[in-house]
Amino acid sequence: MSTLRVGLRCDAGPRRGVGHLVRCLALAEEFLARGAAVTVFGTVERLDWATAELAARGIPLLPGPDSAAELVEAARRHHLDALVLDSYELDPAAAGALRAAGVYTLAIIDGDSRGQVADLYLDQNFGAELQRPGPGTELPGRLLAGSGYALLRDTVISARPPVAPPATAVSRPRVLAFFGGTDAVGAAPVLTRVLVATGHPMDLTVIVGRPEIEAEVDDVAPGRGQTIRPVPPTTSLPALITEADLVVSAAGTSTWELCCLGAPSALVCVVDNQRESYTRVVRHGLAAGLGELPELTAGGVAGRAARATAARTLHGLLSSPQRRAALAARAWSTVDGQGRARVVDAVFDAVRAATVPG
Numbered sequence: 044m045s046t047l048r049v050g051l052r053c054d055a056g057p058r059r060g061v062g063h064l065v066r067c068l069a070l071a072e073e074f075l076a077r078g079a080a081v082t083v084f085g086t087v088e089r090l091d092w093a094t095a096e097l098a099a100r101g102i103p104l105l106p107g108p109d110s111a112a113e114l115v116e117a118a119r120r121h122h123l124d125a126l127v128l129d130s131y132e133l134d135p136a137a138a139g140a141l142r143a144a145g146v147y148t149l150a151i152i153d154g155d156s157r158g159q160v161a162d163l164y165l166d167q168n169f170g171a172e173l174q175r176p177g178p179g180t181e182l183p184g185r186l187l188a189g190s191g192y193a194l195l196r197d198t199v200i201s202a203r204p205p206v207a208p209p210a211t212a213v214s215r216p217r218v219l220a221f222f223g224g225t226d227a228v229g230a231a232p233v234l235t236r237v238l239v240a241t242g243h244p245m246d247l248t249v250i251v252g253r254p255e256i257e258a259e260v261d262d263v264a265p266g267r268g269q270t271i272r273p274v275p276p277t278t279s280l281p282a283l284i285t286e287a288d289l290v291v292s293a294a295g296t297s298t299w300e301l302c303c304l305g306a307p308s309a310l311v312c313v314v315d316n317q318r319e320s321y322t323r324v325v326r327h328g329l330a331a332g333l334g335e336l337p338e339l340t341a342g343g344v345a346g347r348a349a350r351a352t353a354a355r356t357l358h359g360l361l362s363s364p365q366r367r368a369a370l371a372a373r374a375w376s377t378v379d380g381q382g383r384a385r386v387v388d389a390v391f392d393a394v395r396a397a398t399v400p401g
Contacts (some may be wrong), residue, residue: 047079047394048122053129056088057253059391061224062296063129064093066151066167069194070100070127075384077391083120084108085130088226092276109133111140118146124394127151131316135159147394149386151194153316156182162393163210165386167193167299169377170323187389193299193382200303200380202281207305207375210368213271214244215268216288216361221250224276224294228313232259233339234291235271237350241358244268248283252276287344289360289367295320299382302329305375309333309357329374331356331366 051071052254055064064087071081082103087093097104110116112381114137118126126141129151139160141148150161153168172189218238222230231249238247251257251273260273277283284290284306292301294310294317301308308330312321318335325332333339333356338349360366 045073047077047124047391049074049079049081049125049127049390050084050118050123051081051127051384052084052086052108052133053127054087054132055090055093056086057225057226058227060227060295061090061093063151065196065224066194066296067129068096068100069129069196069199069383070386072100072197073387074101075100077387079165080122082328084117090276092278093224096278111137115140115144115146118144123307125149125390133159134372147390147397149390150208154319155316160184163187164387165192165194167296167382168320168323169298169327169329170320173225184387185393187386190299190302190378191382192386193303193378194377194386195300195303195380195383198278198281199300202285203303203380204375205284205304207308207372208285210364211288212364213288216245217286218247218289218291218361219244219250219283219287220247220291221280221297222311222313223295223297224230224252224254226250226252226256228293228314228336229256229259230293230311230336231256232263233336234311235260235263237333237339237353238291238357239263239269239271240350240354241265241361242266243358243361245273245361246270248272248274248287250274250276250280288364289357291357293317294324294330298324298330299378302374302378303380305371307360307370308374310358311336311339327373328370330370331360333357 051067053063055061055069074081085104125147127149138148148161149163150159151165162184165380167189169190214269257273265271284304284308290306290334293313310330311333312335
């Protein structure tokens, strides 16, 4: 079999966030390790660190395309054998058009397939394998579902500890708070204030994705025994995660990184499409739940009650190494870091089968 040529179509930026790009980057690393040629198609806006990540791996970043016809034309022009689609915005007809053009198509989805007709679907969310499609919603291609297929980058896999982190008693826990590569919804200032409201001593590091977010975090006054350190997005995030006694984050694609690293975590549901996964993860004790961001930002009695409840949850975690260790153990045992290898195995097997004569 000649060198497999793979394209990955995704976008990233202040409005879209970076989750789609991060999981495509994880797949790209695995394809490269198997000797494939990889190209990323899409827009990466105002994210110098993200474009640097691609450049460091020698992965070309080309514009768009957006329509089904443009995607088919690009696949032909670049002689692609397979194309990965990871977007909520692309025309759903693109997958079927690529498939009809003889391009093996993998659609990465989060519950809703958006009507895409692909050869292979990937839903890496915890418990996705237990969902049964309703009448008329069956997928035409094969589905890889569940956290056993979580897509994780080299830096995360290499930082995975050999065993789940044990309970460690500390008087001033190190806390890391981050909410995606850009914090598109402005969660960092909200959760920084909730953490301060716990009254518990801590050394808090907050990843600030944008200057306006940093300005808001700077305005939060720490309490007694508390320090707040805002830092920009960094490629050293896995190291920061493994060094932290508690991580507070959004319930997005980074959830699987936290699980793989055995990080004791408290999650916030920041957008609607995270709700189902957030609920499952919290229900199974892989992370503590702090509620939904609109509840935490609400005014009046309801908002104060939501923030107080979240602060109590965080105080309980900060003051109990046993609670933190229990979360870490369940999380670590759920995501083993081999998900991307399983996905690429499926792509190679299918493409190889399609090229065998007869």
